[in-house]
Amino acid sequence: MTTDELFAAVAVTGWRRAIGFTERLLSSLSDEGLFLEVAPHRNRVYYIVGHLTATHDRLIDMLELGQRLHPEFDELFLDNPDRTFPDELSPTQLRDAFNTVNEKVTHGVEAMSPLDWLKRHSAVSEEEFDTDPKRNRLAVLQSRIGHVMYHNAQIRLLATS
Amino acid sequence: MTTDELFAAVAVTGWRRAIGFTERLLSSLSDEGLFLEVAPHRNRVYYIVGHLTATHDRLIDMLELGQRLHPEFDELFLDNPDRTFPDELSPTQLRDAFNTVNEKVTHGVEAMSPLDWLKRHSAVSEEEFDTDPKRNRLAVLQSRIGHVMYHNAQIRLLATS
Numbered sequence: 001m002t003t004d005e006l007f008a009a010v011a012v013t014g015w016r017r018a019i020g021f022t023e024r025l026l027s028s029l030s031d032e033g034l035f036l037e038v039a040p041h042r043n044r045v046y047y048i049v050g051h052l053t054a055t056h057d058r059l060i061d062m063l064e065l066g067q068r069l070h071p072e073f074d075e076l077f078l079d080n081p082d083r084t085f086p087d088e089l090s091p092t093q094l095r096d097a098f099n100t101v102n103e104k105v106t107h108g109v110e111a112m113s114p115l116d117w118l119k120r121h122s123a124v125s126e127e128e129f130d131t132d133p134k135r136n137r138l139a140v141l142q143s144r145i146g147h148v149m150y151h152n153a154q155i156r157l158l159a160t161s
Numbered sequence: 162m163t164t165d166e167l168f169a170a171v172a173v174t175g176w177r178r179a180i181g182f183t184e185r186l187l188s189s190l191s192d193e194g195l196f197l198e199v200a201p202h203r204n205r206v207y208y209i210v211g212h213l214t215a216t217h218d219r220l221i222d223m224l225e226l227g228q229r230l231h232p233e234f235d236e237l238f239l240d241n242p243d244r245t246f247p248d249e250l251s252p253t254q255l256r257d258a259f260n261t262v263n264e265k266v267t268h269g270v271e272a273m274s275p276l277d278w279l280k281r282h283s284a285v286s287e288e289e290f291d292t293d294p295k296r297n298r299l300a301v302l303q304s305r306i307g308h309v310m311y312h313n314a315q316i317r318l319l320a321t322s
Contacts (some may be wrong), residue, residue, distance in 0.1 A: 003165055003276060004168070006294060007165070008168075009298065010303060013300065075220045118164055118167050134170050142172070142175045142306070143178075145307055146175070146307060147180055147310070149308070153312065153314035153315050157200055157203070
């Protein structure tokens with residue numbers, strides 16, 4: 001492997017591990033468990049899974065991996081807090097959306113060439129990118145790995161109790 | 162910047178951001194707050210901060226950044242669960258240890274050359290590394306960024322309440 005390939009492979013492995021962690025947590029939770037708050041007055045797992053799905057669906061756009069699958073999740077799980085709307089999705093629909101979006105991101109990032117990671121992502125302007133080339137696709141993926149690990153700790157409050 | 166320098170710079174920026182997030186959470190918590198459980202029957206912030214300090218102190222060894230500062234933290238915060246021992250450290254001592262260890266790691270990783278990230282870390286054998294060169298120093302840092310983000314979510318349960 002070239003050094004560029006190694007740098008990229010470590011990032012993709014980190015993504016797969018973080019998603020694998022979430023999948024194991026969620027598979028240990030019953031469908032009823034999805035509707036519980038992770039702690040008193042905190043978000044329900046239902047909302048957190050929707051929020052992660054929406055966030056990862058936006059990655060498809062930001063990393064230019066194709067068409068987003070669930071833009072309708074933004075209003076439900078990014079732009080508004082938990083319980084703003086009635087729960088429209090069944091547990092199965094929510095779990096399926098989460099898995100399908102993650103699979104599309106994973107296949108997409110596995111197919112990226114190493115130097116693609118250093119390109120501008122679609123949410124940063126060319127001017128901003130010229131000023132700071134660290135605002136690249138790799139930085140976005142790294143940020144999302146931290147984001148999902150953060151929410152994993154919240155899900156874990158229920159998944160291990 | 163070369164491509165190797167960019168890959169490395171994104172990783173180091175990710176570390177600094179995650180630690181900055183923890184620092185902001187902890188500065189919003191009183192010393193009394195450190196002794197609260199993040200949720201009923203969960204670890205206290207005191208233990209989580211000690212656990213992060215010990216984990217990051219071990220990074221100094223793993224990334225070969227010099228001498229560890231607090232090997233005595235392993236027994237208190239890694240090898241045994243919360244409340245195994247009486248609380249020997251004052252809030253100020255604990256906060257200082259956390260900050261000092263993080264500063265040493267940050268200075269160390271900022272001084273690493275890009276290709277150092279692709280070297281074997283001290284907790285993997287040469288044979289294991291030959292089989293999987295992705296088990297390098299970059300993978301360790303990336304894993305620790307996810308780890309601290311995970312625990313940040315636990316601290317946040319108190320820091321925002």
